[in-house]
Amino acid sequence: MWFLMTVAVSLTAGQVADETTSDAGLDVPVVDVDAGAPELAPVELPDAGVELAAAPDVAPSPNKKRETTVTSNRLVDVRRVAGSAQVIGREELERQESNNLERVLQGVPGVYVREEDGFGLRPNIGIRGGSADRSSKVTLMEDGVLYGPAPYSAPAAYFTPLMTRMVGVEIYKGPAAIRFGPQTIGGALNLRTRDVSRQTEVDADLSIGNYGTGKLHGVVGFGNERMGIMLEGVHLQSEGFKQLATRGSTGFDKNELMLKGRFAFEQSGEVRNELQLKLGLSTERSNETYLGVSNDDFAANPLLRYPASELDQMNWWRTQGVLTHTLKVGETFELRTDVYRHDYYRSWYRFDHFRRGPSVYEVLAYPQTGVRAVYGAILAGREDSVGRDQQLMILNNQRRFVSEGIQSTGVLKLSTGPIAQELELGIRFHHDDIVRLHTQDGYDMRVGHMVWNGEPSEIVNDNTGLTRSFSAHLSDTLTWGNFLLAPSARLEVFDAFLNDRVLATNAQQLNVVPLLGIGAVYAFDFGLSLVGGVHQGFSPPAAGQVGALSERAINTEFGARFARRGVRLEAIGFWSEYQNITGSCTGSSGCINDRINEQFNGGAARVLGLEALGGVKGELFWGLRGAADVSYTLTDARFLSDFQSDNPTWGSVQAGYQLPYIPVHQGQLRLRVAKGPLEIGFGAMFYGELREQAGEGAPDESVRVPARVLLDATASYDLGPARFYFTATNLTNQTALTARLPLGARSQAPLLFQAGIKYSFR
Numbered sequence: 001m002w003f004l005m006t007v008a009v010s011l012t013a014g015q016v017a018d019e020t021t022s023d024a025g026l027d028v029p030v031v032d033v034d035a036g037a038p039e040l041a042p043v044e045l046p047d048a049g050v051e052l053a054a055a056p057d058v059a060p061s062p063n064k065k066r067e068t069t070v071t072s073n074r075l076v077d078v079r080r081v082a083g084s085a086q087v088i089g090r091e092e093l094e095r096q097e098s099n100n101l102e103r104v105l106q107g108v109p110g111v112y113v114r115e116e117d118g119f120g121l122r123p124n125i126g127i128r129g130g131s132a133d134r135s136s137k138v139t140l141m142e143d144g145v146l147y148g149p150a151p152y153s154a155p156a157a158y159f160t161p162l163m164t165r166m167v168g169v170e171i172y173k174g175p176a177a178i179r180f181g182p183q184t185i186g187g188a189l190n191l192r193t194r195d196v197s198r199q200t201e202v203d204a205d206l207s208i209g210n211y212g213t214g215k216l217h218g219v220v221g222f223g224n225e226r227m228g229i230m231l232e233g234v235h236l237q238s239e240g241f242k243q244l245a246t247r248g249s250t251g252f253d254k255n256e257l258m259l260k261g262r263f264a265f266e267q268s269g270e271v272r273n274e275l276q277l278k279l280g281l282s283t284e285r286s287n288e289t290y291l292g293v294s295n296d297d298f299a300a301n302p303l304l305r306y307p308a309s310e311l312d313q314m315n316w317w318r319t320q321g322v323l324t325h326t327l328k329v330g331e332t333f334e335l336r337t338d339v340y341r342h343d344y345y346r347s348w349y350r351f352d353h354f355r356r357g358p359s360v361y362e363v364l365a366y367p368q369t370g371v372r373a374v375y376g377a378i379l380a381g382r383e384d385s386v387g388r389d390q391q392l393m394i395l396n397n398q399r400r401f402v403s404e405g406i407q408s409t410g411v412l413k414l415s416t417g418p419i420a421q422e423l424e425l426g427i428r429f430h431h432d433d434i435v436r437l438h439t440q441d442g443y444d445m446r447v448g449h450m451v452w453n454g455e456p457s458e459i460v461n462d463n464t465g466l467t468r469s470f471s472a473h474l475s476d477t478l479t480w481g482n483f484l485l486a487p488s489a490r491l492e493v494f495d496a497f498l499n500d501r502v503l504a505t506n507a508q509q510l511n512v513v514p515l516l517g518i519g520a521v522y523a524f525d526f527g528l529s530l531v532g533g534v535h536q537g538f539s540p541p542a543a544g545q546v547g548a549l550s551e552r553a554i555n556t557e558f559g560a561r562f563a564r565r566g567v568r569l570e571a572i573g574f575w576s577e578y579q580n581i582t583g584s585c586t587g588s589s590g591c592i593n594d595r596i597n598e599q600f601n602g603g604a605a606r607v608l609g610l611e612a613l614g615g616v617k618g619e620l621f622w623g624l625r626g627a628a629d630v631s632y633t634l635t636d637a638r639f640l641s642d643f644q645s646d647n648p649t650w651g652s653v654q655a656g657y658q659l660p661y662i663p664v665h666q667g668q669l670r671l672r673v674a675k676g677p678l679e680i681g682f683g684a685m686f687y688g689e690l691r692e693q694a695g696e697g698a699p700d701e702s703v704r705v706p707a708r709v710l711l712d713a714t715a716s717y718d719l720g721p722a723r724f725y726f727t728a729t730n731l732t733n734q735t736a737l738t739a740r741l742p743l744g745a746r747s748q749a750p751l752l753f754q755a756g757i758k759y760s761f762r
Contacts, residue, residue: 084110084173084187084531084557084572084611093166095672095681095714097207097727097756099215099236101125101163106685107668108171109611109631110187110574114661115738116588117288118241118749121252121314122158124588127173128555128574129607129637129662130186130539134158134588137539137551139180139188143278144336145322147191149344149401150432152182152467152494153543156586159282159318159344161191162234162256164205164217168192174557174574175519175533178490179426179473184515185537185551185576196228196262196276197221199762207725207756212239212251215756223262232258240287241750244305246381246449252286258320270330280320287313290587291351291360292744294367294376295702302735302747307381307448308351308392316346332413341404348397352587355442356389361648364744365702381448391442391453395460397587398437405430422477433466434543462501465543469494482523488535490515496543507545513538527564533557537576542584542599549601551582559611568615578605581639581659583647588742602650603641605659610634625674632667639694649741650694657696661739663688665707681714692740708736710748721760728753 086108098104100120102113114124114132126132134156140148148157172180173187180188205217214237221230233256240251258280265273289309297304322340327333353360358372360379367376377383378390385391409426438461442453475488492513499506517535539551559572581602610633617627637659644652649660665688672681689707691699698704711731717724733751740746 084574085176086171088169088171090167093163093169094725095679095716097164097714097725097754098729099162099164101160103729104163104169105171105189107629107631107670107683109572109613109633110173110609111171111633112635112662112666114741115748116742116746117286118747118752119238119252120160121254121284121286121288122588123160125189126662127171127186128609129576129635129659131583132661133584133586135160135189136584136586137183137186139177139183141180141188141190143193143322144190145338145340145407146403146405146430147320147342148403149318149342149399150403150434150465150467152430152469152540153432153465153496154399154401154434155183155540156584156588158316158346161193161282162236162254163191164215164234164236165193165232165256165258166191167194174555175486175488175517175535177537178488178515178517178535179424179475181471181473181490181492181515182469182494182538182540184490184535185539185553185555193258193260193278194219194230194232196230196260197223198225198228199223202761203758204760205756205758207754209238209752209754211241211752212249213237213752213754215754225264227263228261230258230260232256232260241303241752242305243301243303244307244310246307246310247287250287250305252284252288254282254284254286256280256282272328274326276324276326278320278322278324280318282318282320283316285313285315289350290742291379292364292740292742292746293380294364295745296367297380298737298745298747302737302745303750306379308379308445308450311394311443311450312348312350314346314348314350316344318342318344333411335408335410337406337408339406341402344401344403346397346399348395350395350397351392352395352440353393354389355391355393360743365740378445381445383445384447385445388442391444392450393440394443394450396439396441396457398439400435401432403430403432418480420479424475424477425472426474427472428470430469430471431467433464435464436461438462459502464497464499464501466497466499467494467540467543482525484521484523486519486533488517488519490517492538492540494540496541498543498545509541509543509545509548511540511550513550528560528562530560531558531572539582541582545599547601548599549580549582552579553577553581554579566616566618568613570611570613572611574607574609574611576607578602578607578640581605583645583650585647598646600645600647600650602639602645602647602653603643605637605639607635607637607659609636620673623675627672629670630668633665635662635664635666637662649692653694654696657694658691660691660693660703661741663690677718679714679716679718683712683714685710685712703740705737705739708734708748710734721762723758724756725758726753726755 101123102120105111106113110128112126112132116124123135124132125135125138127138130137136155140157142161148155149159170190177184177187201221203219207215216235219232236254238251239249242250244250261277263275289312291306291309293304293306320342322338325337327335354375357375363372363375367373378385405428407428412423414421439457440460441457442455443450444453470493473490475486477486494511496509515536515538519533521529521531523529534556537553537555541548541550554577557572557574561570583600585598613631615629620626639653639657640655642654667686670683687708690705692703712729713731715726729752730750735747735750737745738748
């Protein structure tokens with residue numbers, strides 16, 4: 001194993017704030033307090049999932065109780081972040097009880113999701129105009145450590161931890177993202193797991209729902225102030241909602257185990273040391289496919305799946321190991337080091353193309369006449385295939401990933417006269433690699449079933465991508481009265497290799513990338529703050545490809561926020577000026593297999609947008625407590641140059657064309673009311689119309705995804721140790737079109753509901 005040392009964005013105790021829990025359970029679900037504005041005096045703020053502290057003090061208060069916790073996964077205090085940041089706290093996550101990361105993030109301003117399977121098994125997340133395909137333009141972390149299978153060599157995220165295990169979600173944008181490479185183009189996402197127990201605890205969570213959906217989640221922990229151990233396990237399953245006549249289940253089974261141990265050394269004066277070990281095992285078997293249906297078949301039955309996909313199945317396993325050492329000296333210095341390794345193996349056996357003939361995309365987009373009608377009937381099982389040309393090719397995409405390294409981040413607090421400083425320096429050595437072995441088998445369609453042709457498997461792709469990297473970041477947060485200034489810098493040095501055993505070629509590329517950023521805040525005494533910042537966005541090029549350029553942009557943001565007497569308002573404008581925008585060929589983006597992982601350069605582009613949110617809460621009448629929250633994102637993303645691309649969603653591009661799969665309008669409204677132990681919530685999510693191919697003006701119907709509204713509801717009854725809950729998504733049971741990627745039209749999930757009970761033994 002080849003260890004590398006990373007600057008992971010370990011979040012230190014000096015940077016985090018405890019979660020708060022209101023008695024009404026009506027905390028603001030998404031807290032956006034960009035750049036950590038200091039304030040001379042505390043202002044009244046809505047009770048949120050993250051406590052918003054007053055101005056940071058360099059010296060600890062003499063009345064403050066000394067922390068005994070050294071390593072903690074408490075959520076970050078977003079007021080001390082240089083740039084935009086949102087936090088979704090544990091209380092809101094438990095309110096939603098969602099196992100789908102896409103659903104959890106859908107109301108965060110500036111975040112876009114592209115639904116694919118309806119369950120969020122492999123999320124597609126984009127931030128501020130960045131490509132959402134497999135979340136490859138977002139830095140993904142769990143407890144501050146990169147969790148993507150190969151963040152540099154193959155950033156497409158085919159793995160995401162189960163949301164039911166998480167106690168917090170942190171979203172970083174703007175200058176805040178520069179600390180978290182390698183992707184700084186849009187932002188970073190950090191998922192928080194629960195801390196090791198400091199007492200005996202046994203928690204159980206059981207739920208059942210429609211479509212054979214079920215969840216079993218358990219936690220057992222023992223500990224004290226010096227040491228502790230915790231075991232957590234989750235089983236999640238569903239029979240799926242797609243209708244495939246030749247197969248019973250189109251669903252999945254997922255399992256996750258996590259073991260955490262903690263040991264605190266005896267304190268020596270002001271010096272505290274703690275070790276924490278985290279081990280994990282995850283598995284999935286899902287009968288998922290990239291194959292959608294034609295527009296006509298979608299209109300007749302949006303939940304239809306073609307018999308050509310009856311054999312499609314994804315199987316993967318993942319192991320995780322993280323050893324963390326935390327050193328604290330008083331309240332002025334902290335050093336956190338993580339040593340980590342993740343192994344991931346996946347095999348996706350799925351229909352991909354015909355041996356010869358038109359592309360599946362063409363067949364499903366224009367299936368009415370000619371040869372495309374014949375091939376469309378074969379996909380649907382209405383006709384048998386004839387001869388080798390019409391054979392259906394199923395790929396067995398086997399990939400093995402390794403991601404490992406060591407990272408260390410130190411924070412030093414200083415006071416120089418009226419200026420308080422918080423210096424942070426982090427380094428990371430990292431190695432990741434991917435080994436691809438893609439084979440294909442030929443099948444014939446016979447009476448609506450796939451029948452193997454008896455021939456041996458053919459090798460399609462056989463290559464290895466590998467990246468070794470060193471990165472470092474330095475930031476200095478200076479507070480002077482009501483003014484906060486946070487300059488930062490990042491350095492990425494990485495060597496990428498690609499060995500293609502089919503083409504008998506080797507490629508290597510060394511990259512040295514310095515990045516700069518700065519954020520600023522001025523906080524007025526009456527609750528209003530002005531925030532702004534600029535930073536250099538960056539996304540690494542594809543591993544070892546000659547001619548592949550990195551994605552570069554200058555990202556700027558400016559806005560204001562107001563928080564006082566239970567009212568919260570924010571508006572942030574953002575502007576990204578791309579020197580080179582890139583796209584990658586993946587199966588999920590509709591690319592053909594022999595071009596998988598190929599990068600496309602798109603030249604100059606510009607993204608302009610506005611993020612807005614508001615919230616209010618308080619007492620109503622008859623002892624009722626209520627809360628309302630609204631968020632909205634406006635985005636205009638356009639190419640600034642003419643070019644011809646083999647990227648299926650770009651095509652022939654002219655300057656001024658809109659980027660595909662980025663909605664102009666998007667917003668969410670959430671209402672909640674509570675009385676005693678009962679709480680009821682209602683939500684409405686609006687997804688604006690979007691285009692599936694670059695263009696200008698009103699999109700053609702063949703590349704248009706209409707606007708839609710998704711309604712959901714939640715209810716819970718808290719009896720202390722026991723809590724009953726109910727959630728329902730898509731209350732109107734609409735089966736609206738969400739995308740025609742990867743191959744053909746696909747629907748959002750129909751009405752999904754679950755009822756469950758949580759019980760805590762303490």
